[in-house]
Amino acid sequence: MPDSATLQALRDAVEAAFDEELRFLADIVRFQSLRGREAPLQDFLARWLAGRGYAVDRFSLADVPLTSHPKAAPMVEVDPAQSIQVVATRRCGEANGRSLILQGHIDVVPEGPAEMWSVPPYSAAVRDGWLYGRGAHDMKSGVAAMVFAMEAIRAAGWCPAGDVHVMTVTEEESTGNGALATLLRGYRADAVLIPEPTGGTITRAHTGTLWFRLRVRGVPVHVAVAQTGSNAITSAMRLVQALENHTVTLNREARSHRWYSEVMDPIKFNPGIIRGGDWASSTPAWCEVDCRIGLLPGSDVQEAMAAVERCVAEAARGDRFLEENPPEILWHGFQADGYALEPGSEAEAVLAQAHRHAFGEEMGARISTAVNDTRYYGLYYDIPALCYGPRGEGAHGFDERTDIEFLRTTTLSIAAFIADWCGLKPLE
């Protein structure tokens, strides 16, 4: 651990730049970096980081051999060439400390109807200690924390003694291909920290995720003779019901899982988008449902996909119309493994000490029922991968917001972690 004078200097530097950090956060929240529309924010970040002396590598998902990797996920309705990644590297002469990747995703999920928000969803409004906005919490707050942790070190007159790659990536909310692309581009380090908004806890385990689109056809007829046709909407509802039942079975099995035995129903199934039909008085000819289902660490992705396909096929077999017009499953996104960070790593110990210093209490651990990008590092590249960051509310919902005071302390905690993990040397 850095000595107390160093820690105090970091604290002072975080404090001194915190207004600027909040302005930075507000700036990046104002970008509507929805899927497929992240490039303008990535341009902003690339310029910003280059202006602070980073060596910036900017590339798209079309620039790496993504499809050849077994863990790449299919992308539908988005152009890989438009999906820009930013890797900003700080090298301080000869690297003799441990290297580190700091990575945050800047893609956000749709904000929904604006009238259901208390504030305009991209306004970055500040109220009662919270900064509001789609992405303010998940996870632009973490991006601000990691960037200004690095700024604090520099402002205090130091440079990390190991190479640090500050990365902003896309596709975290849909495939994970952004994080994977940085590895395919060749970046490696001795540890990775992804400051997802965990409320100052380390993520001990996260579930995997599958995305799929159910496509159901119907035989449209005039509703007057509805019994001779097939209603694709009600057929889709039967399939969703079958998948809900499938999820109940999966959650029963989860009760004996090493990390998830204490979590109630850790496998979440979600029909998230539905669309079908075009006239109230015609039996609908088609219905599509975009779904998400989880899987636990240690489960096999291919097996989980096959189980979904079996479930849908069995439900169709029980239905007169679906038997003849079998539903299709389009795998159109996440095919993500779950991941557990085994306790006892050096990286986690260093982070725990930094957290203790910043917050004055022990770092807790959490078991997550969502996915994050650490899996690529931990599972496939044997790099200790820490998921730890700020606190907020409303992820994927309305009035998403980050806790401003918590962000300040998290920034210090991450700065202390970098200082300890990489070591420091004076700026030249």
Place this chain on the structure above:
Amino acid sequence: MPDSATLQALRDAVEAAFDEELRFLADIVRFQSLRGREAPLQDFLARWLAGRGYAVDRFSLADVPLTSHPKAAPMVEVDPAQSIQVVATRRCGEANGRSLILQGHIDVVPEGPAEMWSVPPYSAAVRDGWLYGRGAHDMKSGVAAMVFAMEAIRAAGWCPAGDVHVMTVTEEESTGNGALATLLRGYRADAVLIPEPTGGTITRAHTGTLWFRLRVRGVPVHVAVAQTGSNAITSAMRLVQALENHTVTLNREARSHRWYSEVMDPIKFNPGIIRGGDWASSTPAWCEVDCRIGLLPGSDVQEAMAAVERCVAEAARGDRFLEENPPEILWHGFQADGYALEPGSEAEAVLAQAHRHAFGEEMGARISTAVNDTRYYGLYYDIPALCYGPRGEGAHGFDERTDIEFLRTTTLSIAAFIADWCGLKPLE
């Protein structure tokens, strides 16, 4: 009944103009007269009818006091001022015969994905004795039949001895306001014939129809904590299930109905359009379902609407989230009564005789589980209202088509009906 020489002259005239009738039908099928987009076809028809010597009155739904009528239905997302009606009147000097309204709707329902059709849906392709296209069957074939029945009379050298109003209306598929508007405009007659494609049967009874939009809100959250939110899609599915159960009850009661006791499940409930959510991994914040449900002749529309509202409210009471976020019901279209044409009318007897002459067999009767526009005349204006017309397949579905030979015979049948009902006098 006209004498046999007159009938033979009509038959010859229908025959002589039948190629022209088919071209006319193809022309009007090629107009994509979807709801809100009927005006170009109405312009075509107004010009065409004016060119044949009709006095043409063209007006919009905004030109009549529609909303003051208790049987007007709400229109959502369409502009009444854009909804054009055409009334073309043939007057042959002093009217001493019975007057007649011939009315057809020219609005069509959406055609669905074109790739599910064997032919382009507005191509009016002819194959194996059928003319294909959205609306070819429901009910542009009937429009062609009534228009060319009148043409045959004129070509044979006669004029109906009573005033005849040839009307093409909109909104039959959504509210019925087009037909109602012609009455509000002031048109009346001693009988009305609506040549819906009944396959040469008289419609003894038709059901009423209600349209409503279910609006369900959810509490969106990240799917990782789905149990703290509410999924508007699955909530909507529960409401649809409740409405299906409600329909079962209604159909049980229908077994004692005077006209529907022999019809299996005459009340049709149809969720026809669904849309909800915007991200597979967010619990959806909203879901809307456009629904249609029938009611039997003699049922009260207001009571049927109240029963739907009770059903939805009760289903919501059983659900933790819906209780706090009660679903809304938007009545956004049909509020249509059912109607039964009592047997024994003079108008029906005249039509039966015309049918016998044209087809060489007795006219059958059918009990319809869909709505048509005759109700306005029969229920509220005491005008005998006959629904009788050509034969086809695929209404509201793919490969909609009309039977060309049947259309020819139906045209003659309608010409004979006009001749007998109105009487004939020589053209001057």
